[in-house]
Structure formats: structure tokens, C-alpha cells
Amino acid sequence: MVSARLISWGILLDMPQHDFTKASHTIVVSDIHLADAEKPHPGNPLWKRFKRPKHFIDKEFKALLEYLQGQVKTPIELVLNGDIFDFDSVMTIPEDRGFRISWIERMRGLASEEEKSVFKIGIILDTHPLWLDAIRDFLIAGNSVIFVIGNHDMELHWPAVRAEILARLSAGAPNYPDLKDQVRFCEWFYLSNKDTLIEHGNQYDAYCLCSNPVHPLIRKGSRVLVRLPFGNLAGKYMINGMGLMNPHNTSSFIKATFAEYIVFFYKNVMRTQPFLLWTWFWSAMVTMYYSLTEGFLPAMRDPLTVDARIEDIALRANTTVSAVLALKEVHVHPAIFDPIKILRELWLDRAILLVLIIFGSFQFFGFLNVFATVSVWWFFVPTVIFLPLFIFYARSVQSEVDTSQQAAFHLAPLSARITKVKRIVQGHTHLENHSAVEGVEVLNTGTWSPAYHDVECTQPYGRKCFAWILPETQSGSSASQGSTSAEQRIARLFEWKENSAILIPGP
Numbered sequence: 224m225v226s227a228r229l230i231s232w233g234i235l236l237d238m239p240q241h242d243f244t245k246a247s248h249t250i251v252v253s254d255i256h257l258a259d260a261e262k263p264h265p266g267n268p269l270w271k272r273f274k275r276p277k278h279f280i281d282k283e284f285k286a287l288l289e290y291l292q293g294q295v296k297t298p299i300e301l302v303l304n305g306d307i308f309d310f311d312s313v314m315t316i317p318e319d320r321g322f323r324i325s326w327i328e329r330m331r332g333l334a335s336e337e338e339k340s341v342f343k344i345g346i347i348l349d350t351h352p353l354w355l356d357a358i359r360d361f362l363i364a365g366n367s368v369i370f371v372i373g374n375h376d377m378e379l380h381w382p383a384v385r386a387e388i389l390a391r392l393s394a395g396a397p398n399y400p401d402l403k404d405q406v407r408f409c410e411w412f413y414l415s416n417k418d419t420l421i422e423h424g425n426q427y428d429a430y431c432l433c434s435n436p437v438h439p440l441i442r443k444g445s446r447v448l449v450r451l452p453f454g455n456l457a458g459k460y461m462i463n464g465m466g467l468m469n470p471h472n473t474s475s476f477i478k479a480t481f482a483e484y485i486v487f488f489y490k491n492v493m494r495t496q497p498f499l500l501w502t503w504f505w506s507a508m509v510t511m512y513y514s515l516t517e518g519f520l521p522a523m524r525d526p527l528t529v530d531a532r533i534e535d536i537a538l539r540a541n542t543t544v545s546a547v548l549a550l551k552e553v554h555v556h557p558a559i560f561d562p563i564k565i566l567r568e569l570w571l572d573r574a575i576l577l578v579l580i581i582f583g584s585f586q587f588f589g590f591l592n593v594f595a596t597v598s599v600w601w602f603f604v605p606t607v608i609f610l611p612l613f614i615f616y617a618r619s620v621q622s623e624v625d626t627s628q629q630a631a632f633h634l635a636p637l638s639a640r641i642t643k644v645k646r647i648v649q650g651h652t653h654l655e656n657h658s659a660v661e662g663v664e665v666l667n668t669g670t671w672s673p674a675y676h677d678v679e680c681t682q683p684y685g686r687k688c689f690a691w692i693l694p695e696t697q698s699g700s701s702a703s704q705g706s707t708s709a710e711q712r713i714a715r716l717f718e719w720k721e722n723s724a725i726l727i728p729g730p
Contacts, residue, residue: 241367241404244541246300246416247710250291251690253304253423253650255280256375256471256672257354258312259346267495270466272680274312278673283687285357287719292364299366302413304650304668305373305423310335311451311459312375312470313343327509331463335449340378341387348391359392359402367405371413373423373651374431375458377449379408380439407539411436412550414541418712419692420642424649424667427631429558430454430568431651437533437551438522447523453514453559457569460513461506465499467491471653471674472684481617491678507569511562518559542642549641555630573617580609636661646714648690655688657716657729664730666690666716686718688727 261274272278291299314332316324322338333339348355358368370388372379379385389403396402407413411433412422425431431454433439441450451459462470469475492499525532537547558564566572588602635647646664655669674684694710717724 243300243367243369243407243539244416246692247297247694247712248291248295249300249302249415249419249421249690249692249712251302251304251421251648251666251668251692252284252287252671253373253668254306254653254670254672255284255303256306256309256312256670257347257351258309259315259350261314264466267466269491269495269678272678273469273471273673273675275680278680279351280671280673280687281351281353281357283719283722284354284671286722287689288357288361290722290724292361292366299361300369300415301361301366302369302371302415302421302648304371304421304648305425306375306650306672307370307373308344308347308376308379309672310340310343310347310376310378311455312463313346314463315343315346317342327460331460331506331509334446335378335451336446337381337383340381340449341383343378344384344387348388355391356395359395362392362402362405363396363399365405367407369413369421370406370408371421371423372408372410372433372436374425374428374433374452374455377433377439377451377455380410380449409540410439410536412540414546414642414644415692416712417541418644419646419648419714420638420644421648422638424631424651425452426554427634428454428651429555429564429630430457432554432557434518434557434559435522437536437547438524440523441517441520442523443517443520448517450517450520450522452557453510453518453565453568456513456517457510460510461503461569464502464506465496467496467678469673469675469678471670471672472676474676474684475678481614503570504574507571507574510569511565511571514559514565515562518557546642550638553634553638553641555634567620573613573620576613576616580606580613583609632656632660632665635665636663639663646692648692648714653685655686655716655718655727657714657727659730664714666714666729668716686727687720688716688718689724691715691717691724 258274260276261271264270311332316329316333320338320342322336324333328334333343362368370379385408389406392406393400393402411426412420415421426433426436431452433452434450439449440447458470462468488499496502533544533547537544540547563572584602584605587605588597591597591601631649631651639645639647645662648666648668650668652667653670653672653674654667656665656667658665668690669685669688671687673680676682676684692712692714695713696710716727716729718727
């Protein structure tokens, strides 16, 4: 007998009529980061400018789907490969929704409880009606859509959130009651046509991986939440309060040198957020607190439904239980289990060291004054002595965010052997790529997010790319003819620019 918990997780009791096991044409897009819109701030026009509607990609995405349907006459499989929604960036707070909202939620966005996640997905879809219409029209045309969960849309684990998306899609298509059967949600990977492993890639990032993608929920007191990784918590509690820093481009807030931080502060921050250092400090402390208090909590699991849960994940991902269990073990060590690493990424180690130097100087000055009245300049003597050592240490500490993300590329061969494929498509890093490692073809579709190098949002970061996996016989000609999924497929990486697809050379 199926338990209530099993049903609440949305485990497939009956497989839908649509066949997800075969595909001639597969399109993969990742890292769109749909969120709510930011209203202009009087006196601070640069505050979160990247969240203004003028930077939305909805029209471009709709044009892409229309272009693909014009090129391909057979059903298309669209895989939205993680971070399609950015729950962590949603700052809208409901007036009255019947649930408690803490002070930190009012300042940095709602937590990851189910009812709050449903509210957030509703806000996102209300903000991006054109994107939602594009997906609905794509489904009505007979195509399929697969959502693979990334680190920024981990709240898709909630059954009610998935139900809300399906309800919004069905609401605009009353003549298509079975539209939901063409949509599938997968925990962290999807196997397309038995030849391509599609995964977001955050499981290889120590700062952003889901500690337990099979059992992502935790109980904190009387509350049940989706456990968010450290990187998400830092984005929610720190970057959400630093409106001149773009979370979609880490170079906007992770600088190579201390001098670059100084230049950025004087150029952009002094007039708009002069107390940014205080905002950073208390936000970093909050991030550290939630990382430690939630990161070590045990995962919620029902022993009666563990096997069924894994079988369901395998069923929706088109693979076997053994493959699910093996892929679950292919991950890096979570950064949360190394608090020193977390302190360094938050810059709290340098802050603590500086405070200790100042405190030591005060103690030294006070000790001297016990025996004799000395000049206040003696207060600075220890500071001057230890400051070079502090500067040397501060310059020696390098962020490991970029190197951590590179693990996805190097672990691809192992994941390929587990799933018996020769091709993997990833996202997450926001860096488009088409190359090979140890005989495995690896594609990364980059990002469609509003990422910019500058706070004025005039210098776009990256290219809007998509992967197209198609029958080999059609690679050099029009893809409008029918084909069988038994044909060998090849992969191409394209940039979508000015309503046209530009091929990016591969290996």
C-alpha cells in the first residue's frame, strides 16, 4: 500500500501517455534565472538594475522555440537544465498569506518552506507571462518539456510548486486537458534517448551541491524546508542586500585583488551604499549561522518509501535504480563540512583577524598605561607591526568558487560510464563550452540570465546558448524531415543571437 508521504512526493502511480524514452531532437537550455522584477529605486538608479523588465529574456526565448518548431516537424524534447527559476532572488513579500514571515525574510526573501515556495513560483510566473505562454504553446504543438532541478530552483522539489506550474500551463489551454502529461520534473539529471546524460552540474560544486538530492528536505523545529546549499544562502542573505553586485556574474562581487574592491567601493558604493561593509559583515554572519544550523541537520526520509522514491527518480530520469544510486555518490565534498573554507569565502576570517589585531593593540596600549602615561600613538605600534602580516595573509587567500565549478568537467567521464553514454550536457558554471575529456563529449549551455560585467548593465556577460542533439543524417541539412530515434545522434552548441542560431565550433 502506498503511503501518504509517497503520494505527497508526487511519485508516479501511473505513467503518462507521452513517451519520454525516445527523442529525435533534444534542445537543452539552462540557467535562465527567472525571478521577480525590481522597481526603480529613487536616488539609486543602479540598484539591482539587472532585475529590470528591460533585461528579461522572455521574447528571445519565445523566438527560439518558434524558430526550432519551424526547423523541426517532429516532436521536440526541450530540457530546461536547472536554474530556470531563481527562488533565492525573489524579494516580493506577501501582505497576507496566512504564514509567519520573520524579520530576515522581509529583508532578504522568503524561506524554502512549501507554502512560501508556492508563493514565489506564482510571483515568478506572474512576472514572466510571455515565457509561460511560450512553454504552453510549445506543449500544445505536441512537444515535451523536462525540468531538471538546479541549485537555484531546488524548491521545485516541493510537489505543490510543481502542481502550481502545471496548473498555470493548463489554465491557458482548456482544450488540452492532458498537457501536463508532456511535462516531467527530474531531481538532478535526465537521460535522453539513452545517448545523452543531461545534468545541471551543481553536484560537482562544493558550494552549491544538494547534500542529498534523493531526500532534500530537513526539519528545523516545527518547520520543514528544502535544505539550501551554502552558495544559495550566501546569495540570499548577502547578495540580495548588496544591490550593486550581480549574482549571475561572480566577478561582480568576487574581485581578484583587494585593490579592485577598493576601486569598486569608491567608484560605485560611496554614494549609494556607504555602509556596505556593515551590510556585508552582518549578512555574512547570518549566512554562516544558517549554513551551520541547517547544513548539519539530518535529511528527512520515510523508511517505508525509500525504495519507491529511488525507483520513481529512476523512472522519470529514464534510467535504472543502480544508476541513480551510483550518480548520487558522484559528488564533491560539501563545503559546509569545512567551516574554515566557508569563513574564507565570506571574508570573515580576515575580518576576525583584523578585529583581533585591533583588540590586541588596545590591550597593549592599556597595559602600558598601567605603569606610565604614554602617547596614544603607542596604540598603533602593534597594529603597524602586524598589519603587513595581515595584508600578506589576505592576499594569499584566493576564492575557490571558480575552481570548484571546474570539477563538473573532470568528473564527467565517471558519470558517463555509470549511465553508459558518450555525451554529457551541463549548465551551472555560466560558461558555454563544447569540448571532450577522456573520450566523453561535454557541452555546457552557459547562461541566459541577466549577467553583466558592470553595474550599469551595458556589458553583457556570456552568450545565450543552447545545445541541439539531432540525428546525424540531418546535421548538414534541413532538420524538417522525420527521423527515427534509433538513428545515431550528434550534438551541436549554438548561440541564439538576433533571432538566429549561430553554430559554435565543437571538438
